[in-house]
Amino acid sequence: MDKRERIVRRIAQELHDGDYVNLGIGMPTLVANYVPPGVDITLHSENGMLGVGPYPLESEIDPDIVNAGKEIVTELRGTSYCSSADSFAMVRGGHIDMTVLGALEVDEAGNLANWMVPGKMMKGMGGAMDLVAGAKRVIIAMEHTTRDGGHKILKKCSLPLTGTNVVHMIVTELAVIDVTPKGLVLREMASDTTVDAVKKATGATLLMEEEPARF
Amino acid sequence: MNKVLKSAEQAVAMIPDGARIMCGGFGLCGLPENLIRALHGRGTRNLTIISNNPGVDDFGVGMLVRTKQVAHFIGSYVGENKEFERQAIAGEIKYTLVPQGTFAERMRAAGAGIGGFFTPTGYGTMIAEGKETRVIDGRNYVLEMPLHADFAFVKAYKGDSKGNLIYRKTARNFNPVMATAAKVTFAEVEEIVEPGELDPDAIVTPGIFVTHVLKGAYYEKRIERRTVRQLQAV
Numbered sequence: 001m002d003k004r005e006r007i008v009r010r011i012a013q014e015l016h017d018g019d020y021v022n023l024g025i026g027m028p029t030l031v032a033n034y035v036p037p038g039v040d041i042t043l044h045s046e047n048g049m050l051g052v053g054p055y056p057l058e059s060e061i062d063p064d065i066v067n068a069g070k071e072i073v074t075e076l077r078g079t080s081y082c083s084s085a086d087s088f089a090m091v092r093g094g095h096i097d098m099t100v101l102g103a104l105e106v107d108e109a110g111n112l113a114n115w116m117v118p119g120k121m122m123k124g125m126g127g128a129m130d131l132v133a134g135a136k137r138v139i140i141a142m143e144h145t146t147r148d149g150g151h152k153i154l155k156k157c158s159l160p161l162t163g164t165n166v167v168h169m170i171v172t173e174l175a176v177i178d179v180t181p182k183g184l185v186l187r188e189m190a191s192d193t194t195v196d197a198v199k200k201a202t203g204a205t206l207l208m209e210e211e212p213a214r215f
Numbered sequence: 216m217n218k219v220l221k222s223a224e225q226a227v228a229m230i231p232d233g234a235r236i237m238c239g240g241f242g243l244c245g246l247p248e249n250l251i252r253a254l255h256g257r258g259t260r261n262l263t264i265i266s267n268n269p270g271v272d273d274f275g276v277g278m279l280v281r282t283k284q285v286a287h288f289i290g291s292y293v294g295e296n297k298e299f300e301r302q303a304i305a306g307e308i309k310y311t312l313v314p315q316g317t318f319a320e321r322m323r324a325a326g327a328g329i330g331g332f333f334t335p336t337g338y339g340t341m342i343a344e345g346k347e348t349r350v351i352d353g354r355n356y357v358l359e360m361p362l363h364a365d366f367a368f369v370k371a372y373k374g375d376s377k378g379n380l381i382y383r384k385t386a387r388n389f390n391p392v393m394a395t396a397a398k399v400t401f402a403e404v405e406e407i408v409e410p411g412e413l414d415p416d417a418i419v420t421p422g423i424f425v426t427h428v429l430k431g432a433y434y435e436k437r438i439e440r441r442t443v444r445q446l447q448a449v
């Protein structure tokens with residue numbers, strides 16, 4: 001199983017029946033492919049769609065139906081549309097149960113950096129700052145380290161922040177980590193890794209309350 | 216009262232150089248493409264464009280960027296347009312980034328007569344630098360101000376001669392809120408109908424927010440990401 005599939009499969013286990021969920025662009029979108037049987041969730045897209053369906057068949061393409069990644073999607077029975085202002089009222093107003101987003105850095109206080117790198121052109125935060133400020137639960141889906149092995153889970157973020165004290169859980173190909181008032185708690189580890197390997201790949205203090213479960 | 220204009224060209228003839236214009240649409244979806252095309256054709260310059268995205272290189276707001284008609288762009292994400300990026304890096308275009316929900320709410324505030332609002336979005340980030348903050352019920356908030364414009368370009372599905380509008384699916388996006396926030400709102404529609412033909416209960420933008428209505432001559436409705444699935448064998 002590739003890293004991304006392992007990450008999104010594990011995050012899908014966090015979904016509850018009836019949840020309203022916003023999935024970020026890229027890897028987070030894949031969570032929708034692994035919703036557990038018997039769990040019925042409603043996907044929110046911040047451009048004003050509640051009840052996002054799968055990509056269309058070629059014969060079903062409608063340019064008036066896109067998701068937040070500007071991908072063509074379909075509507076479902078029970079889908080509703082609203083303006084961007086109403087859509088972000090859902091977000092900031094605490095009506096979204098969970099959002100899944102990618103990250104460049106996350107730290108021990110649950111601070112998140114995922115929108116810009118100094119020295120590169122600022123492309124914009126889109127809806128990410130609103131989502132992390134408003135969703136009831138913020139789960140980060142990311143590879144544990146950078147491509148060259150650098151730490152992404154840190155004592156303190158160094159990049160410009162998307163939000164402060166906003167992350168609840170981090171899921172990587174190596175570990176499931178809860179952000180708690182005490183710090184980062186290692187809850188689960190991948191079946192093919194060790195505590196030492198996870199610690200080495202992490203630039204922050206990892207706490208353990210009990211032997212981590214395996215996933 | 217009849218708010219119907221003959222064409223997008225007639226609408227943009229009212230717009231002077233240096234105007235602040237809101238432009239509906241999310242990516243390329245729900246774009247007032249006829250008004251943009253007409254403004255491109257007229258060559259009006261030194262514009263401030265307020266739109267979620269600057270389109271792509273050769274479509275949407277990107278058409279105005281390419282011809283250097285845009286002096287200042289205000290939106291939430293500018294990553295899909297190479298020419299915009301080139302001008303931004305070269306310092307040829309000024310741009311301001313606003314979190315998308317704050318962007319929508321600032322226009323809502325402008326249209327609703329609200330003098331500003333406290334939002335949790337961006338607290339503790341560079342977006343909040345220099346802004347008033349406040350703790351309300353134990354939570355941190357940032358003061359954001361209303362965002363006004365001289366003109367709004369709105370794309371709706373159908374409209375009547377009184378300016379009542381309905382939208383279609385996610386082509387709604389920022390259009391209704393922009394319709395409320397400008398001094399003059401132009402709504403371009405796919406079909407103009409007689410008053411009474413739109414179900415009064417279904418009208419999303421009441422005509423009071425719309426100054427002029429016109430039928431778009433042509434809709435390309437370009438698709439930004441053509442994602443499709445294949446039929447599966449069972």
